[in-house]
Amino acid sequence: MQVPLLDLKAQYATIKDEIAPAVQAVLDSQYFINGPEVKQLEAAIADYSQCKAAVGVSSGTDALLAGLMTLGVGAGDEVITTPFTFFATAGAIWRVGARCVFVDIQPETFNIDPAQVEAAVTEKTKAIMPVHLFGQTADMDPMLAIAARHDLFVVEDAAQAIGATYRGRRAGSIGAIGCFSFYPSKNLGGLGDGGMITTQDEELAARLRQCRSHGSGPKYFHHWVGGNFRLDTIQAAGLLVKLRHLDGWSAKRRANAARYDELLADCPPVVTPTVSEGNVSIFNQYVIRVPRRDALQAFLTDRGIGTVVYYPLSLHQQECFKDLGYKTGDFPVSEKAATEALALPIYPELTDEQIVTVAESIKEFLS
DSSP states (O other): OOBOSOOHHHHHHHHHHHHHHHHHHHHHHTOOBSOHHHHHHHHHHHHHTTOSEEEEESOHHHHHHHHHHHTTOOTTOEEEEOSSSOTHHHHHHHHTTOEEEEOOBOTTTOSBOGGGTGGGOOTTEEEEEOBOGGGOOOOHHHHHHHHHHHTOEEEEEOTTOTTOEETTEETTSSSSEEEEEOOTTSTTOOSSOOEEEEESOHHHHHHHHHHTBTTBSSTTOBSSOOOBOBOBHHHHHHHHHHHTTHHHHHHHHHHHHHHHHHHTTTOTTOBOOOOOTTEEOOOSSEEEEOTTHHHHHHHHHHTTBOOBOSOSSOGGGSGGGGGGOOOTTSSHHHHHHHHHEEEEOOOTTOOHHHHHHHHHHHHHHHO
16 A cells, blocks of 8 residues: 655645635735735734734745844854754754754654753853754743743744644744744645744834845835745735644644554554653654664655655754764764654545554564
8 A cells, every 4th residue: 555655635635625716816916925815824823823923934944044133143143952953943043144052852752952951051142942843842941941041032943833832832932933834744834835933022023024025114124134035925825724724634643643653552662752741742743763764764665655764864964064063973862863763654634544554564574
């Protein structure tokens, strides 16, 4: 049985009749930049994420970049983050001229280890950027306490975690800003690239709106240098439709994860995902840990089962960051995760038969 890693066509088939008129309305209006759907989506995401404001931007990467620019993070500053994440996390820090300071992860959740964060704080530290990896929030309260002691910003990289909760608080509502991605594979995926920045600070939101339009407000009057980070109106229209279905899709992902947990419970040495007490995960990915990961992936590929490695090389080992001075062995938990982590299909439209096929194939390999 073929089991793709992701089947966006299956999801689209369920909402095609809703998406088409929403997109057509934008085409008819010819209002492609900052149209009314953008403002509607911003209000809806702010409400959904328990925030006072949200600002639509062109991608999750640009959400991080615009957020750091607006907070004044720049040359000479340091930002503490995790080496086990998608490249955009560290890339945005580098692009504003700041230095990435990495802290190792927790082996159970793959998220940054808050117990190691304070030791990385220096007089140059400007922000802490935890990543809510694979759909589960990082342990935020200890990092908020550290930030308060040292007068630091907390920037939530929530690209994979829209709707996830931490002790009753939604991802993106906890730090100074939250940064979301609407890349098509996300739980709330767009019709292309898109992103959102959330905040509890209305004044900061106003500056973020300036930043996404070259630092201008009103038009052609520039208070500072921002960028072209606007969210397309067509993207907003599609996302407004999908947002109505998001909770149902995320619940189905949790149900699929629970089914995997059940089927792989007696399957050492496979380690299934851990969801920390007080957290609700949206399972943007379902990532197991297993020795001989690459051999297992090849075995599953031969049987038509899609998987992906998140992430095969920690950021401190990437060629472009060699000048940071880190070396292999500096972050052993992250480095080990890079050799063992494997994401299985988890999308909402998976059938039970497909989930059983994946689990039984893993058991066959291990036997």
